[in-house]
Amino acid sequence: MGIKQRMRCWMSHGDAAESLPEGFSILAHTESSFAAAVADRARKVYGLQFHPEVAHTEHGSDILRNFAVRICNARQEWSMSNFIDNAVNDIRSKVKEGERVLAAVSGGIDSTVTALLVHRAVGDRLTCIFINHGLLREGEEDEVLDMFKTLGIKPIYIDASSRFLTRLKDVEDPEVKRLIIGEEFARVFDDAVKEHGPFHWLAQGTLYPDVIESGVSISREAATIKSHHNVAGLPKWLNLKVLEPLRQLYKDEVRQVARLLGVPEHMVKRHPFPGPGLAVRIIGKVTEEKLRICKRASRIVEEELARAGLYDKVWQAFAIVGDDRAVGVLGDGRVYGHIVSIRVVESVDAMTADWAKLPYELLARISNRITNEVEGVTWVTYAISSKPPATIEPQ
Known part of the structure; x- marks a missing residue:
């Protein structure tokens, strides 16, 4: 009920059905999966290879609601x-x-x-x-x-x-x-x-x-x-x-x-933070210098988002630092400093995520503050990969 003939869905990255048991028929397929949805209607047994629960699957909530309410006759009393x-x-x-x-x-x-x-x-x-x-x-x-x-x-x-x-x-x-x-x-x-x-x-x-x-x-x-x-x-x-x-x-x-x-x-409303902490936002070896840069740059990102009224509207926002370096100019001198990447994503459930289309003026303020206030940083970049294929955290 309410499901289109063709829809976009987020497929499982792990398990897949190689053959169907007796009594099952195919309800949906994709170019790469012959049985993306199956059913044994006589026994009311249904199976999906894709993820209806994630935001990137169209009509995912409708699919789950139809199964729970119309097929299982469940009462909507859970809270x-x-x-x-x-x-x-x-x-x-x-x-x-x-x-x-x-x-x-x-x-x-x-x-x-x-x-x-x-x-x-x-x-x-x-x-x-x-x-x-x-x-x-x-x-x-x-x-x-x-x-x-x-x-x-x-x-x-x-x-x-x-x-x-x-x-x-x-x-x-x-x-x-x-x-x-x-x-x-x-x-x-x-x-x-x-x-x-x-x-x-x-x-x-x-x-x-x-x-x-x-x-x-x-x-x-x-x-x-x-x-x-x-x-x-x-x-x-x-x-x-x-x-x-x-x-x-x-x-x-x-x-x-x-x-x-x-x-x-x-x-x-605080943004999610990985259990391993900044270790997964520091590419390569964890050093005191990179840890200092990652902490200060990430705080600047959060402060500027809050100032722009966008902190509560994005899922996560942070800085990433690795071993890549680039030439910058400090005063009249040449400086060979770290490249900091900014990662800001929008999501509902962290299963999928889109990079946030931030205003150029905000990105400029973040970049200027990091290069001016965080010693050892010469360049700032912005990560524009969504999940999938990327993950939210870099590691």
């Missing part, structure tokens, strides 16, 4: 308030009396909402730990601690920046960076368990896009786009059971939950 109640009850059913939960919080909306849900479920049997891995945004440590104070949670603050940066020294491969950071997080958790434990559960803010990008699938052939340290990088020796109450949600849904839980609006 985020219901989700909170269900999540809290699920956590209570898993965490037995006397068991304690350890949660790593970063100040990001995912880990914050996770902590609030677990706290509502088990109370003071939750211990939150805020780990500074040295790869946070400028001024982030103080902002995070202030926010949790207003929410009635006092995290244990651990400055482990030297540990992380030492392990990342001379590492260039982005996948290796992610796995090192994930493992080091686990080691810090292990130290915390020994000092503040015992703990039995680890609560994580894993979202559905994290699961998809990590290639977690029933099929062994699902492609890994990026390893997420809260999906694929936790070593077995951590010996903690995992709670992931947000695993089936998208970012916009998590923000709705956050508002219902009383998270301050400026933190709700």
Whole structure:
């Protein structure tokens, strides 16, 4: 109902049907997939190879609504308030009396909402730990601690920046960076368990896009786009059971939950930040110079977007720095400095994203401020690749 004969859709990057079981017929196809949608109408079993839940699939919401309401006869009673109640009850059913939960919080909306849900479920049997891995945004440590104070949670603050940066020294491969950071997080958790434990559960803010990008699938052939340290990088020796109450949600849904839980609006609207931090926005080796440039340049991007009234209208905005250099002029002298790339994207769910068509005047202000205020930068470029084929984060 309401679906066109031809439509644009976002296809799965992992699994594919090679043959159809008996009783199934083809409902839709593409040039590269003979069975993009299938059905066994007698048993009311349906299958899609594409993603109806992402914004880039036309009529995706209509497809899901038709299936849920017209085929399954589901009543439209679900709400985020219901989700909170269900999540809290699920956590209570898993965490037995006397068991304690350890949660790593970063100040990001995912880990914050996770902590609030677990706290509502088990109370003071939750211990939150805020780990500074040295790869946070400028001024982030103080902002995070202030926010949790207003929410009635006092995290244990651990400055482990030297540990992380030492392990990342001379590492260039982005996948290796992610796995090192994930493992080091686990080691810090292990130290915390020994000092503040015992703990039995680890609560994580894993979202559905994290699961998809990590290639977690029933099929062994699902492609890994990026390893997420809260999906694929936790070593077995951590010996903690995992709670992931947000695993089936998208970012916009998590923000709705956050508002219902009383998270301050400026933190709700804060742009997503990757778990590995600035390590994935620094191309090549993580050095003190590149870390300084990435922090300051990213803050300038955010400040100028806010000044233009566009910060809340884009999904993410940040600076990227690598080893590429270009000649510039400072005073009367020649300078050989870093090239900084600006990345600003619009999205609904992070599964797909378009680069933001910012006004030239705004781009000029960002460029001028970065080259004038950030020592060691001579050029500023703007990334104009959408997802797909690119990803939002560069690594």
